[in-house]
Amino acid sequence: MPRDLRRVTRALISVSDKTGLIEFARALSQRNIELISTGGTRKAIADAGIPVRDVADVTGFPEMMDGRVKTLHPKVHGGLLAIRENPEHEAAMLAHGIAPIDLLIVNLYPFEATVAKNASYDDCIENIDIGGPAMIRGAAKNHNDVAVVVDVADYALVLDTLAKQDGATDLELRKRLAQKAYARTAAYDAAISNWFAAEIGEDTPDYRAIGGVLAEKMRYGENPHQSAGFYRTPEKRFGVSTARQLQGKTLSYNNVNDTDAAFECVAEFDPARTAAVAIIKHANPCGVAEGASLREAYEKALRCDPVSAFGGIVALNRKLDAEAAREIVKIFTEVIIAPEADDEAIALIAAKKNLRLLVTGGLPDPRAKSLTLRTVSGGLLVQGRDNAVVDDMELRVVTKRTPTPGELVDLKFAFRICKHVKSNAIVYVKDGATVGIGAGQMSRVDSSRIAAWKAAEAAKAAGLSASFAKGSVVASDAFFPFADGLLAAAEAGATAVIQPGGSMRDDEVIKAADEAGLAMVMTGHRHFRH
Template identity: 75%
Template sequence: MAISTKNVPVPVLVPIRRALLSVYDKTGLVQFAKALSDRGVELVSTGGSYKALNDAGLPVCDVSDLTGFPEIMDGRVKTLHPNVHGGLLSIRDDEGHKEAMSKHGIAGIDLFCGNLYPFEDVVASGADYALGIENIDIGGPAMTRAAAKNHAYVTVVTDPSDYSRVIDALDQNKGQSPIELRKRLALKAFARTAAYDAAVSNWMAEQLCEDTPAHRAVGGALAEVMRYGENPHQSAGFYKTGEVRPGVATAKQLQGKTLSYNNINDTDAAFELVSEFDPKRTCAVAIIKHANPCGVAEGRTLQEAYEMALRCDPVSAFGGIVALNRTLDAAAAEEIVKIFTEVIIAPDADEAAQEIIAAKKNLRLLVTGGLADARKRGLFVKSVAGGLLVQSRDNGVVDDLDLKVVTKRTPSAQELADLKFAFRVAKHVKSNAIVYAKNGATVGIGAGQMSRVDSARIAARKALDASESAGLEVPLTSGCVVASDAFFPFADGLLSAAEAGATAVIQPGGSMRDDDVIAAADEAGLAMVMTGMRHFRH
């Protein structure tokens, strides 16, 4: 039985008689090779793989015996030879190919097992340019792609987790590899080499400070198949790029249910925000819902910071994500578990806190080992129909900006501290963003509105609701400051903030009507600071 193709029939089952094994990661290699040998498969290997198999007492041929040419140039050249690539690429049922194989003494290779130099790990460790270049694999990807292209006849194995799968298939098919397995392994092989090349090209672009290379590749390794995406009718997978930035992708989950697509998205937003706050200076907590903060605060303790963050919008915090910038302790954990929370993420969690969280078996607890560097560059990728939008991460930090007072009144020391705090938060609020803050805590947040004045009004309205919930006679926004992620195009948004009780403003500036807005601020007795940096987040 055969499946027809354009040129020659593709066999459904292909016997595996000879295997070439050339791996960097030798996990399970000896056991896999022994299983193949026990089933009558001739073994050919290279370098360190050959030594491992030979030391294990397995009958194995060195690739140099196959090629008739020694390994040279410190191992850079050992498999780039017609006897290897001819054995991998030959179409066994093509008369011309068979004639060429016979004429040149090329024997077929029915299985190729290979994985690549650990380029991603090496550059992630901070290797210099020369070491990074030296760890770019050439022969491995070439053989992998050759075997994958010719999967009609060759089984290509690039992942140790597939070793048992291959052996089981051989046992079920009397030593033959089925076409469905060969296709799926070929897909996996092409995906691996694509992700590998993406890592190399993106690293080189970074090293050369090339922000917009002629071609941009994006790759990652599947970490988890998700039950669904944003909505149940959408499929989804979580892929890791290998970036060592602390966060949800690198975190260790100590307990709780598997993270959903939305959990991962929201947890990333929460941790990126709380990483803006230096743990040596302050305790900070961010509560996130649908990728927007519903409360952020600094405090003397994590418990105090959490309580102040929760006060900003206790309704929206239900079912939210909580991120902390220091090790989670028992006092903070006790407060957090009082309401339904989806995820807690922190650099670490002490034993007492873990015991408290353990009582909520579905609550996810993630520890990252550190905070993300808010100043570090990186790539941000978004798909659009027919293309990718790629930009650098927003690594602007308010502490690094040249703040300019543009009004007659200069902000007080407390107002200035709150302005910086509010602008840190506004960077992580969907545009148009308005953030009211007071005494190191948000008291009202307006996010994602088409009009900035609407964001200002919504933030004020939510602050009133929170004030009523807390039983306060004076609104939380009385005497607060306000931050805007972008300039005020008109004075109306500014005046709405003043009506809510704001006494000082921080905004990027840059509007054609800056003078009008400054005049309105002066007339209202507001102090206003311009940053010169915008923080749109769509």
């Protein structure tokens, strides 16, 4: 037999997820591989009429302490860690009656799933696996001799290799399985440590572990020369990670990024209160609106910037209906994402074979606590998600003029959208729809001017002479450092302003607002999004 092949004569199986277990165990047994197993796994195999030994027969000790101690024994770990053809290891095995274990099949207690069900603290603790990770790491370390399987998706690969290699595994397979094994235990420990940090209220633990499961290997990243993959984390948040793709091409890296931005933005609007639509391009809103129906909201959102909307992402906060679908498919759209879609809407969109349609099952909670991450050279920046919602803020009127009720509604709308626009962000809103957006400029006054220009261009596209900014309100994601940005908004025709406040020159800005006849409110909350 070639030196890199290792014949499998003995396998230990201990799995929480029993998908495909019986078929896999039967195939191994048919190759005269001795099976050893534990607890419920052993019972399931035995009930299927497949020969299997209880691990207690191997160790000479029964399972104890509610199953916490069963595989933590030298006859298990010695069988996994012993280096074959090492005389000292062989002598130790012979002296202590340790037989080799050539194949380990383990998937872990369902800790992540238990946490996702909002289980009690004690239930979560009991679903932390100890023996499983210990065996996995031991077998993976000794991958020169032992194959370790942690994913039911690899059962077929192992059986195929055994068939091709006359009952043996090859080193290439064992290395691949070992890499996955260490990644699985790392992701598992990350889930546990992050849960613990949240339980004790520790926002910045000394060690921060991040783990994910590959959802899709992508053709490339932001650009064709960059590799990319999409990974799901244990966090249960409705969005792209929970979505079913009903049709269309595979999502690209940029599609996922932009679609996430769109859905997070539209989730700011309670579907029980209003229908809302967000159109996103390059992770920035180019139009957001609410209305009595999704169609009305879409038409208002599209009017804000019909040029940028071409090839964009459309997110909806309610079930997609046929009326809205008919409007959306009139221009080229990359992705539509919604909590649900009705059959007629699905049929209409099916005519556009390249248009991706995603249904998520729900909306993400904008108030929920979670983490966001960004890489820097040699490190990670980790912060809490911006979960501040304008409805929860105490708005302070700082000008002589108080906003009218209508202005106040639009001011809150505008500040919701500012939260999702790249800084420096300026957003004009009128009648429950964005009419001009300035994003990502180095100067706030430049963002003000761009947003005003966008509002004028959108009006021209609609065949109107007066800019959409006339009679609008304006929001800024951070304070105005000088009065110039505010005055640019006034010149464009805005009548009221919402901003965080907190500048050294707040008094100067307030005075300029009073002189221009603007109403202005301060939120005390900044919404930077770099």
